[in-house]
Amino acid sequence: MEKWRRSERIPIITKYLLEKPNTLFTMSFFAEFFRAAKSSISEDVSIIKHAFQEFGFGRIETLAGAGGGVIFLPRVGASEKANFLKEIEEKLSDPSRILPGGFLYMTDVIFDTCTAQKVGEIFAEHFVRLAPQYIVTIETKGIPLAFMTAKFLNIPLVIVRDGGRVTEGYSVNFNYVTGSSRNIRTMSLARRSLPQGSKVIIIDDFMKAGGTAKGMIDLLGEFEADVLGIGVLIDTEFPEQKLVSNYYSLLKLSKVDEQKKEVILYPHNI
């Protein structure tokens, strides 16, 4: 007789899969873990897979054969995604968020762990097929979103430091011009933090003209990195012409009117 009943194995297998998304677990791993037959484990997995499918909760894939096993991939259903973005739209449209200079206060939203988790899941789902090796962001506000994206892809996070204050040995410093305010800033990345020739995705919270993203791409060029894609939570309607092409954005900020106390933003059709 098997030591653990199916209903006891299932929550444990579920926990393993959810805790390490985008990671292959072999059926033998679970079979040994539970001292159960591989066929029993396979059946457990197919029940979990079916349930997740029915409820639109992530994607569980089973790979047959010698290198086979089971893997959990992030997936946010279309209606869940729409509701989530609608919710962010509503929160951020609050005119009391308008800051002097026409900026929008959004730190509380992007530092909210549930929001960051969902955004990370959406980015991970979008970029997983490109098989990136690293997520790259620049301090500070993009970090929670980038971190959760890295977590759902189960790859490391690399943080570009702003201002050249890096204390991590040899680093590459790069002066860049912010696209919107035309300020000159310095960003830097420690040499040892990213191997040469890595495949990366850039994640950030906000894109106006794209100067920061462009700067990161140039900096990453020094590491011979292959930038597979860029994901931002919000981009702005103006300037229409960004300094980078081809980025994936979840919401478009159309207008922040300090006089009329009006914020207009809306979800992209993604």
Added chain:
Amino acid sequence: MEKWRRSERIPIITKYLLEKPNTLFTMSFFAEFFRAAKSSISEDVSIIKHAFQEFGFGRIETLAGAGGGVIFLPRVGASEKANFLKEIEEKLSDPSRILPGGFLYMTDVIFDTCTAQKVGEIFAEHFVRLAPQYIVTIETKGIPLAFMTAKFLNIPLVIVRDGGRVTEGYSVNFNYVTGSSRNIRTMSLARRSLPQGSKVIIIDDFMKAGGTAKGMIDLLGEFEADVLGIGVLIDTEFPEQKLVSNYYSLLKLSKVDEQKKEVILYPHNI
């Protein structure tokens, strides 16, 4: 007949609980969700609870009565914690991590999502009984650890900005002296990011003399915050006398010797 079988409900309930730790779900919520009897849900929950208990995977608590339900609380077993800290010790003891000036390169370790997750789980387990309302950290390197702690406690993260570059409306700026190098720095926190009189826990990656933590406590005083505790991944053996008392640290860094190329650190008895 109930629409979903037990073995199908269990992975879904498990996902709900794991995704929102420290959050109460009523039995009615799941009963309505699955169109099942509350007694069936209660039984599902007790199976999950039992399995988690057996494997030492977090703590599932059920609360009886009108306000009752089920809640998942982070818990890292003693041997899992010991193994995990041993692993970090081994990684960080690598002499190739020694940077000029006797610093230790540890960014890759603390930005590793699995490490940050486990550290967050350990901190959350330790501090949950104090019922904090916010996790506070200072940019940049503590963010992943603080973020995961906040996630496991299901409370918001607040990030103190370093250098007074905050663009978030009214902010409180505070000049502080770093305890070890005696530099004067400025930290700032946006007024609207933390309500007056909040109960907070400070999380950071590293403590040498405690000047940064002391600065944060002083800054938080301006918000009339109640600092319930401080958690750091690593503290140093010297200076023995820190500027703050009463903090929870996971590892002690005893020595970084540039000449002998030697790093000595060890886990605290926690």
